[in-house]
Amino acid sequence: MPETEIEGLLRRLAPQALGAVVRRYGHFDTAEDATQEALLAAATRWPEDGIPANPRAWLITVASRRLTDLLRSEQARQRRENAVVQRMLPEEWLAPAADRATADSDDTLILLCMCCHPSLSAASQIALTLRAVGGLTTAEVARAFLVPEATMTRRITRAKQAIKASGIPFRMPSAPEWTERLAAVLHVLYLIFNEGYASTSGPELHRAELATEAIRLARMLHGFLPDDAEVAGLLALMLLTDARRAARTGPDGDLVPMAEQDRRLWNADQVAEGVALITEALPRGPTGPYQLQAAIAAVHDEAPNADATDWPQIVALFELLMGMSDNPVVALNHAVAVAMAQGPERGLELLGGLQADERIAQDHRLHGVRAHLLEMAGDREGARASYLEAARGAVNPARRRYLHSRAARLG
Amino acid sequence: MKYMILTYASQQDYDAMAGRPSGDTAWSPQDFAAMGAFMEAFNRELNESGELVETRALAPPVHTRRLQTRAGAPVVTDGPFAETTEVLAGYWIVECESFDRATAIAVRLSACPGPSEVVARAFADVRPIIESRDDLEP
Numbered sequence: 233m234p235e236t237e238i239e240g241l242l243r244r245l246a247p248q249a250l251g252a253v254v255r256r257y258g259h260f261d262t263a264e265d266a267t268q269e270a271l272l273a274a275a276t277r278w279p280e281d282g283i284p285a286n287p288r289a290w291l292i293t294v295a296s297r298r299l300t301d302l303l304r305s306e307q308a309r310q311r312r313e314n315a316v317v318q319r320m321l322p323e324e325w326l327a328p329a330a331d332r333a334t335a336d337s338d339d340t341l342i343l344l345c346m347c348c349h350p351s352l353s354a355a356s357q358i359a360l361t362l363r364a365v366g367g368l369t370t371a372e373v374a375r376a377f378l379v380p381e382a383t384m385t386r387r388i389t390r391a392k393q394a395i396k397a398s399g400i401p402f403r404m405p406s407a408p409e410w411t412e413r414l415a416a417v418l419h420v421l422y423l424i425f426n427e428g429y430a431s432t433s434g435p436e437l438h439r440a441e442l443a444t445e446a447i448r449l450a451r452m453l454h455g456f457l458p459d460d461a462e463v464a465g466l467l468a469l470m471l472l473t474d475a476r477r478a479a480r481t482g483p484d485g486d487l488v489p490m491a492e493q494d495r496r497l498w499n500a501d502q503v504a505e506g507v508a509l510i511t512e513a514l515p516r517g518p519t520g521p522y523q524l525q526a527a528i529a530a531v532h533d534e535a536p537n538a539d540a541t542d543w544p545q546i547v548a549l550f551e552l553l554m555g556m557s558d559n560p561v562v563a564l565n566h567a568v569a570v571a572m573a574q575g576p577e578r579g580l581e582l583l584g585g586l587q588a589d590e591r592i593a594q595d596h597r598l599h600g601v602r603a604h605l606l607e608m609a610g611d612r613e614g615a616r617a618s619y620l621e622a623a624r625g626a627v628n629p630a631r632r633r634y635l636h637s638r639a640a641r642l643g
Numbered sequence: 644m645k646y647m648i649l650t651y652a653s654q655q656d657y658d659a660m661a662g663r664p665s666g667d668t669a670w671s672p673q674d675f676a677a678m679g680a681f682m683e684a685f686n687r688e689l690n691e692s693g694e695l696v697e698t699r700a701l702a703p704p705v706h707t708r709r710l711q712t713r714a715g716a717p718v719v720t721d722g723p724f725a726e727t728t729e730v731l732a733g734y735w736i737v738e739c740e741s742f743d744r745a746t747a748i749a750v751r752l753s754a755c756p757g758p759s760e761v762v763a764r765a766f767a768d769v770r771p772i773i774e775s776r777d778d779l780e781p
Contacts, residue, residue, distance in 0.1 A: 254741075255741040255742065256644055256741070256771060257771065258741075258743060325743075325750050326747070326751065401741075401746075402741050403740065
């Protein structure tokens with residue numbers, strides 16, 4: 233078996249092996265280290281020795297032995313330092329078990345919920361999810377986020393200590409907690425995808441891998457929870473957005489706006505899969521923000537050319553989305569859709585209202601949209617000024633180049 | 644997965660439980676009855692959840708026979724423990740989804756009633772059970 237296939241197999245088995253070890257012996261933090269070492273041993277030995285008959289059992293056995301070694305040296309050190317660790321068990325331990333029976337496949341779900349525990353910062357949730365569930369090494373996670381490996385090591389270690397300190401038992405969250413925890417998991421996967429897709433800095437290659445990894449994890453989650461409409465919605469949203477990746481940058485790495493993209497470069501398989509997912513999920517309900525965003529992406533992806541886009545439909549979807557959450561970025565996108573459906577003047581009116589929202593008033597995206605709408609309305613001078621204003625606030629170099637080129641065209 | 648929950652007591656603890664004062668507070672008949680009621684309820688719940696494999700209490704340590712081999716011959720020692728040495732007093736074998744679940748079961752034993760000095764000293768261990776020789780092979 234070629235090494236890439238072994239890597240794929242190991243990445244799939246990583247959360248299963250870790251789940252089995254934590255389920256049996258506890259010690260999430262140390263077990264996670266032990267599992268990483270087992271994965272590393274497999275990556276070195278399997279290409280030479282061949283894949284064992286039961287690779288999952290092999291990983292669990294090696295990780296369990298390594299855990300025993302790590303615990304022994306840890307406990308010996310603590311005895312030497314006369315610092316035997318005692319922890320108070322929170323109330324949670326006295327609560328009855330979740331009413332949902334756990335199956336083996338749930339290990340990965342439990343791990344996802346642990347990694348996205350509310351006591352962790354978003355950055356820690358993301359890093360830990362990629363390592364413990366995604367099976368990436370610390371070095372790989374560090375490279376993807378463009379931080380030194382030592383920084384990422386500290387971030388992951390702190391995150392694991394926080395989970396240990398929270399005393400959370402290894403089990404499915406109880407029914408009342410479940411909705412909230414699943415929402416946290418979806419948000420983390422969404423952030424991983426965005427980090428890869430809308431990269432704010434750095435070389436494209438590693439960032440694209442993050443988007444691919446987010447899709448892989450969302451696909452896995454959808455496999456566990458096929459009836460959850462928001463999980464399907466998130467996977468669809470990722471596929472429908474990522475489908476445009478090849479058309480999104482020009483030969484020089486410059487951003488190409490959707491209206492000018494060569495739609496033949498869009499990934500037709502991903503569009504088809506995303507459209508099928510969202511078409512099946514929407515009528516099932518309840519409708520959530522990921523499904524609505526996926527539906528918007530689907531309307532774009534299904535238009536044969538930019539002029540054929542069904543803007544009134546997009547306006548309606550954005551209005552549903554605005555009814556669910558007070559998010560100024562959604563309101564900004566709504567203004568764009570209204571401008572496309574009803575003319576730039578209506579869009580500019582809505583922007584005027586957003587100007588009073590201090591969460592977005594200084595945002596370069598607001599200036600960028602204003603510039604586009606002014607250009608559509610024929611106000612070349614106003615558009616040029618707004619493009620330059622937007623370029624001053626933008627961080628992504630490709631985005632800044634794009635805004636400057638738009639301004640120059642009007643100069 | 645199976646786990647064993649183990650509780651410990653010394654010969655002195657057994658004596659105190661039997662109402663004979665021996666350096667520790669003796670248990671009153673009410674104390675003893677309360678403990679019995681607690682254990683019955685605890686075992687019934689475990690039985691009903693399907694997690695109990697079996698549970699047993701052990702006779703006082705004085706009734707222990709220890710077998711060893713000396714110069715190739717079996718040797719027996721009767722009651723080999725000091726009065727205050729804590730030894731296995733009872734156990735539960737539970738079959739449940741995880742170590743954490745087995746621990747949560749054992750934590751409930753901390754609510755067992757008894758004289759306060761006894762409660763303050765009491766402890767339980769939870770240990771994973773080896774299911775087959777494969778688990779031990781290096």
